[in-house]
Amino acid sequence: xxxxxxxxxxxLALLSKLAGVEAQATCGPRIRKDWDMLTVAEKTTYKNAIxxxxxxxxxxxxxxxxxxxxxEMEAHRQCMFTYxxxxxxxxxxxxxxxxxxxxACVTVPYFNWIVASARVTAGKCTSFADCMDITKxxxxxxxxxxGSLSINGVDENYGRCVNAPPLDHFCQLSSLNGTACARCxxxxxxxxxxxxxxxxxxxxxQQVFKGKNIGQMSPLVEQGCHNNVxxxxxxxxxxxxxxxxxxxxxxxxxxxxxHTIFHKCRVGTARLTFAQKASNPVAWTSCRRRDGGVFxxxxxITMRTGEKGINPxxxxxxxxxxxxxxxxxNQFAGLMDVRDLGASSYxxxxxxxxxxxxxxxxxxxxxxxxxxxxxxNVTSKPVMCGMAQDDGYDADGNDYASQNNFPETDxxxxxxxxxxxxxxxxxxxxxxxxxxxxxxxSDENEKRVVNWYDQTIEAMGGDSHENMADLERQACMFxxxxxxxxxxxxxxxxxxxxxxxxxxxxxxxxxxxGSESIIxxxxxxxxEAQFGCPEPTESTNATSYSG
Numbered sequence: 001x002x003x004x005x006x007x008x009x010x011x012l013a014l015l016s017k018l019a020g021v022e023a024q025a026t027c028g029p030r031i032r033k034d035w036d037m038l039t040v041a042e043k044t045t046y047k048n049a050i051x052x053x054x055x056x057x058x059x060x061x062x063x064x065x066x067x068x069x070x071x072e073m074e075a076h077r078q079c080m081f082t083y084x085x086x087x088x089x090x091x092x093x094x095x096x097x098x099x100x101x102x103x104a105c106v107t108v109p110y111f112n113w114i115v116a117s118a119r120v121t122a123g124k125c126t127s128f129a130d131c132m133d134i135t136k137x138x139x140x141x142x143x144x145x146x147g148s149l150s151i152n153g154v155d156e157n158y159g160r161c162v163n164a165p166p167l168d169h170f171c172q173l174s175s176l177n178g179t180a181c182a183r184c185x186x187x188x189x190x191x192x193x194x195x196x197x198x199x200x201x202x203x204x205x206q207q208v209f210k211g212k213n214i215g216q217m218s219p220l221v222e223q224g225c226h227n228n229v230x231x232x233x234x235x236x237x238x239x240x241x242x243x244x245x246x247x248x249x250x251x252x253x254x255x256x257x258x259h260t261i262f263h264k265c266r267v268g269t270a271r272l273t274f275a276q277k278a279s280n281p282v283a284w285t286s287c288r289r290r291d292g293g294v295f296x297x298x299x300x301i302t303m304r305t306g307e308k309g310i311n312p313x314x315x316x317x318x319x320x321x322x323x324x325x326x327x328x329x330n331q332f333a334g335l336m337d338v339r340d341l342g343a344s345s346y347x348x349x350x351x352x353x354x355x356x357x358x359x360x361x362x363x364x365x366x367x368x369x370x371x372x373x374x375x376x377n378v379t380s381k382p383v384m385c386g387m388a389q390d391d392g393y394d395a396d397g398n399d400y401a402s403q404n405n406f407p408e409t410d411x412x413x414x415x416x417x418x419x420x421x422x423x424x425x426x427x428x429x430x431x432x433x434x435x436x437x438x439x440x441x442s443d444e445n446e447k448r449v450v451n452w453y454d455q456t457i458e459a460m461g462g463d464s465h466e467n468m469a470d471l472e473r474q475a476c477m478f479x480x481x482x483x484x485x486x487x488x489x490x491x492x493x494x495x496x497x498x499x500x501x502x503x504x505x506x507x508x509x510x511x512x513x514g515s516e517s518i519i520x521x522x523x524x525x526x527x528e529a530q531f532g533c534p535e536p537t538e539s540t541n542a543t544s545y546s547g
Contacts, residue, residue: 027105029418030093030346032253035109035134037349037428043137049106050246051166052099060174061321062092062243063152064305068312070291072240074302077498079215079287080295081222082259083332085252087301090344091315092249094324107346109134110257111250113229114353115446117200120483121475122445123534128233129190138246139164141190141235149186151241153308156496159186159235166246174307185244188234194487196228197479198503201353201449202471207503208262209362210465215285217262224503226255231493231502238493257348260338260420265361269420271339271411275392275400278333296394297333298403329406339418342409347419355423355440356450359433362463452530460520467519474523476504477511481524482533 038046053059065071065088075084089108096106116131125131129141144162151157151172161184171181197203207224211217229251230237236245243249267283277283278297286294305321306312316325327342329335339345350358392400404410425431426442441447453471460467480486486508488501500506510516520526 030107030344031349031422032107032257032346033109033349034112034115034351035132035137035250036112036115037351038109045103046096046106046109047138047166049096049099049103051169052103053096054166054169054171056099056320057171057174057177058095058099058321060152060171060244061305061315061318062088062095063241064174064307064309064312065303065315066243067152067154067240068304068306068309070312071303073290076222077219078290078295079218079285080301080332081226082214082218082255083335084301086256086259086335086338087328087330088243088303089249089252089256090328090341090346091303091321091324092243093346094328094344095321098324108249108253110253110348111229111247112254112352112354113195113199113225113251114201114204115443116195117197118353118443118445118449120195120534121200121478121531122448123532124445126194126484126535127191128193128195131195134250135190135247139167139185139187141187144184144187147186149182149184149236151236151239151244154239154241156239156492157186157236157241157244159188161185162187170244172244186235187245188238190233193232193234194484196225196232196502196504197476197483197486198228199225200472200475200479201357201446201453202468202475203503204258205357205362206468206472208258208357209265209468211262213266213282213285214262215287217266218259221255221258223499225258226251227489227497227499228502228504230497231489232487234490234493238490239496256338257350257354260348261354261358263337264358264420267336271413272337273401274333274404274407274410277336278394278400278403279392280336283336284333295332298331298394298400300330300405301332301335327406327409329409331403331405333400334404334406334409337411338420339416340409340411342406345418348421349424349428350421351424351426351440352443352446353441353450356437358421359423359437359440362465362468448530452527456520456523456526459526470519473507473511473516473518474520474527476507477518478524478527478531479504480508480512480537482528482531482536484535485537 066075074080093108097104111134116128119125119131129135139162141160141162143164144160146160148158149161149172161182163184167185168183170183170185171177204225207220208217211220230242233247236242237247263283267280272280284297286296288294303315304312305315305318316322328344329341338347394400422430423440425439431439437450441450456471457463457467460470476486486502486505488505489499494500511518
C-alpha cells in the first residue's frame with residue numbers, strides 16, 4: 001500500500017511537471033505585463049480566471065496562507081519579505097493557470113503605481129480610481145452595500161462590499177458555498193484614495209537603490225511603497241486578508257518587479273548556480289526571524305493552509321492547491337532569479353519609468369558592471385561586486401549545492417534564452433538596449449517626471465546617493481505643498497501592521513521641523529515650472545525648506 005502511495009505521488013508530480021512544460025511550450029515564456037498593456041480579451045480572461053478560482057475554492061486558500069500565524073511571521077517585517085511573496089505569487093499564478101485550459105497562459109499583470117504617481121504630479125488625476133484603469137476594470141468601488149465582512153477569521157474588513165465581477169464570485173471561507181458565500185468584497189472609496197508620493201519615481205528609485213543588498217532593500221520597499229499602497233486602498237487591502245482582493249496580486253507583482261530590477265542592478269545579469277546564490281553577499285543577506293533564530297538561504301519557506309488558522313498543514317500538502325507548488329523552488333536561495341524557477345520561470349515586459357530604472361540602475365559602483373573590489377581582510381583575494389563568493393559552504397561547513405531541494409531548476413551553464421525583463425515601446429515591441437529614453441518613455445506624464453528628474457540631478461552635479469535622496473525629499477515636499485498634503489496612516493492600520501507612518505511623512509516632518517533640509521534651493525520653482533501646483537495646501541515661497 002505504501003509503495004502504491006509513493007508511486008501515485010511520483011506520478012502526480014511527473015504529470016504536473018509535464019503539464020507545466022507543455023503549457024510553457026504552448027504559451028511561450030511567461031510574461032507579466034502592466035495591466036494597461038493587456039488587450040480587452042486578455043483582461044477578460046484574467047478576470048474570468050480569478051472568478052473560476054473563487055468558484056473552485058482554490059482562491060481562498062491563499063488568504064489562509066497569508067493569515068496563518070507561522071506563515072505571516074516569515075512574510076512581513078523582516079528581510080525575507082520579497083522572497084516569501086515571490087513564492088506566493090508564483091504559486092498563485094500556477095493556480096490560475098490550473099483553473100481550465102482557457103486559462104493555461106494567464107500571468108498576473110502588475111499594478112504600475114509609478115505611472116499613477118506621475119499622472120498625479122502632472123495634475124492629470126488625483127486618486128487611484130481616476131488615475132489607473134485597473135481599479136475600475138477589477139470591479140471599482142462604487143457598487144454594493146456598506147458594511148463589514150469576516151474573511152477567514154479576519155474581522156477588520158470594512159467598506160462597500162463590491163459585487164461587480166469578478167468579486168461576485170468571492171467566498172470568505174473554505175467551508176462555505178452557494179448562498180452562504182458573500183459574493184462581494186469590502187473596498188474603501190477609491191475615488192478619494194490618494195496616490196502616495198512614496199510611489200513616485202524619485203522615492204521608489206531611492207527605496208530600491210539605497211540598499212546595498214537584499215537585506216537592506218527589502219525592508220525599504222516593504223515599509224515604503226508597499227505599505228503605503230495597502231493603507232491608501234484600505235478596505236480589505238488594509239488587512240492581512242488582503243489576498244482576497246484581486247488588486248493584492250497585481251500590487252505584489254509590481255513589488256516583485258522592483259525586486260527583479262534590484263537583482264539586475266546589484267547582483268548583475270550573470271546566471272548563478274544555487275551554491276553561488278546562497279553565498280552571494282548582495283542577493284542573500286540573513287537577518288533575525290521574528291520567532292527567534294536567523295534565516296538561512298537553504299531554509300524552506302513556511303506556507304501553511306487551514307481555515308481560520310486551525311490545524312494548519314504545509315500548503316504543498318493541501319489537497320486543493322498543493323499541486324501548484326510542484327516543481328517550484330521553495331528555498332530562499334532558489335527563488336533569487338526569476339529565470340531559474342523551472343517551468344514557472346517568468347519575465348516582465350516594462351516601459352516608461354520602470355524601464356529607465358532597469359536600464360540606468362543608479363550611481364552605485366556595484367550597479368550593472370562587475371567591478372573588482374578588495375575585501376577588507378588583506379589575506380582575501382579580490383572578489384567581484386555582484387558576484388558570488390566561491391566557497392559555496394554554509395557556516396557549519398555544509399556544501400550549499402547538496403542542500404538544493406530542486407536541483408532540476410539549478411543553472412547548469414546552458415543558455416536557455418530566458419529573460420528577466422524585456423523593455424518595450426508603447427506598441428509592445430522590444431527596444432534595443434542602447435535605444436534613447438524616448439523610445440520607451442512615451443507617456444507624457446512619465447516623460448515630464450523623468451525629464452524633471454534628469455534635469456535636476458544634472459543641475460545638482462550628477463547622479464549620486466546624496467542627490468538621489470534629495471530628489472526624494474523634493475518629491476515628498478511637492479506632495480506636501482502642491483498635491484493636497486502628505487497623509488498619515490490611520491490608527492487602525494498602524495496597530496494592525498505594526499508600522500509608524502508613511503515614508504514621505506517622515507521626510508516631510510523632518511524638513512518642516514528643521515532637522516533636515518532640501519539641498520537644491522530652487523526645487524519648488526523648478527517643479528512648479530514643470531508641473532504647476534495642482535492642489536496647493538499652503539502658501540510658501542519657492543525657497544522654503546531649502547538648506
